Amino acid sequence: MSGICGWLETDCAASERRQIIERMTKPLAGFDNSPIQTVIKGDCALAIAAAPHLAHLYEVDDVLVAIYGDVRFKQTTPQANIPADNVAAVLANQWRQRGKAILANLAGEFVCCVLDRKAGELNLAIDPMGTRTFYYQPIRNGLLFATRADSILAHPQAIADINPQGIFNYFYFHMIPSPDSIYQAQKKLLPGELLTFARGQIQCEHYAQTRFNETNERPLPELKQEFLALLKSSVSEAAQNQQVGAFLSGGTDSSTLAGILTEVTGKPAKTYSIGFEAEGYDEMSYARIAARHFSTDHHEYYVTPDDVVAAIPRIASIFDQPFGNASAIPAYYCARMAKQDGLDRLLGGDGGDELFGGNTRYAKQYIFSLYERIPAWLRNGVITPLVLSLPSESGPALTKKARSYVAQATVPMPHRMETYNLLVRYGVNSVFSDEFLTQIRPEYPADLLEQTYNESRASSLINRMLAHDWKFTLADNDLPKVVQACQLANMEVAFPFLNHEMVTFSAGLTPQLKLKGTQLRYFFKEALRDFLPDEIITKQKQGFGLPFGVWLQNDKGLKEIAADSLHDLKSRHIIRDGFIDTLLNQHLHEHASYHGTMVWLLMMLEYWHKQHIATQNT
Incomplete structure (x- = not known):
């Protein structure tokens, strides 16, 4: 480290x-x-x-x-x-x-x-x-x-x-x-x-803040030429004459870096991918498409439940704060592969979505924003009260969809992005003990979101969401995940998309080049259409998500460490005992992947306590 x-x-x-x-x-x-x-x-x-x-x-x-x-x-x-x-x-x-x-x-x-x-x-x-x-x-x-x-x-x-x-x-x-x-x-x-x-x-x-230039329209061919030159210079800078490879998830960002790395080094890039034997989680087929397309020196590893059991204590020890992004584990196994191959540094594709408009929620929030274009007198005085008076659980499917749409569209940004927040769905009072609730402000996270969202000074919805994600998705979540997972494997990591010139270039694109209607990454995909395979351009975003909840149903080792951790967590009087019991005995069986996320959060909090608080007391 x-x-x-x-x-x-x-x-x-x-x-x-x-x-x-x-x-x-x-x-x-x-x-x-x-x-x-x-x-x-x-x-x-x-x-x-x-x-x-x-x-x-x-x-x-x-x-x-x-x-x-x-x-x-x-x-x-x-x-x-x-x-x-x-x-x-x-x-x-x-x-x-x-x-x-x-x-x-x-x-x-x-x-x-x-x-x-x-x-x-x-x-x-x-x-x-x-x-x-x-x-x-x-x-x-x-x-x-x-x-x-x-x-x-x-x-x-x-x-x-x-x-x-x-x-x-x-x-x-x-x-x-x-x-x-x-x-x-x-x-x-x-x-x-x-x-x-x-x-x-x-x-x-x-001392430094990126400002968006939302009206600087330039010809697409000119932008494309500058973008490709920036890609090459940022990858060359990140490589620094070291033994370097690249994460390869099979998405547009990692595939682009793999291809550019091959170009700038003049030899097949070493690429590393993680797979899972779980339906809906494995993207190895796309990683292989990119590897074949760019003729990379490709390496694969399938993470198993036993790997997860072995990695959990180490992941908890490397993170000095409680950290709940489970994809730190596949990132670690990727970095470990690269280290065993003698590499010094991996290139991560983090930032591409947040610079060029690649997250699916951007398109979803654009659809909700259309509701705001209806004249306020009609929207607030007629449509909203009428639609929200409709029953939410019964009636035709179209009626229920209309009610759900209006219910979400009337929530102001950025809070609308949190309508599916796991904690909000459970309900704060049902999760935490009465003793714990007296010590916190439940509204604080919403205040923090709003403060960050309003600081960007961007006029467009897409750029306000991007600036929001630079803070909460990148700086607070994805970057620590990759940095710490790589340090656990004694591997350096660099992020070419976060190169200063690349960030400045992104901030100078018009909003429509990032999100054209509901088309995500419009400019990015157009600029790389002749570079990336078509299958990569058109694929749905997924990433290195860990199928923890799915595996938790049947794997004995995962069941044991989860049950033991949650049992020990009860003694800290943070979470209601009844919530933990219901989560394990009922919710997890109803929707494994959804409720498995909460099991993971609880488990990693307890492991963090054991790894760090116990160490301080010895």
């Missing part, structure tokens, strides 16, 4: 700093024994645990810079006596001249720490897409920071009290979105956020 940790504190004795920073660094190097660089300077101590090409450390005069990740400058100004390959040196020298304004010139996937002793400031920042996680905790006369929550907990002033709201958010989102965490005292930086700590005060601001 890799990352940064450290603190700024005026009260710590000099003799203790070395011991404390070594304890904080252990969680960062615990999975892969990454080389560690440590700096203790005045009131500040920090460390980077990472491979040399991902660790950037430099000090000049009163400015100390530490960067973890793949980082570069959008525009580089040559300066004397600064090594061209030392981005920390360039940043340190330019910081002395321009201060925090220089951060807007950074690109890549990174976290950054700048100690400016002359200004009396500690600055923390993460990249605009939030590809890495950065935690912080205020302490007496100082600040703790790290890329892992358990690294912060190794400091003697850290507070490990669990945040009940974080647990509730976990069940609502299936992860804990920033700025919150599972710990009461810890917060996470938002994508593109800069934290400045000075004179005992914390100030947070966005």
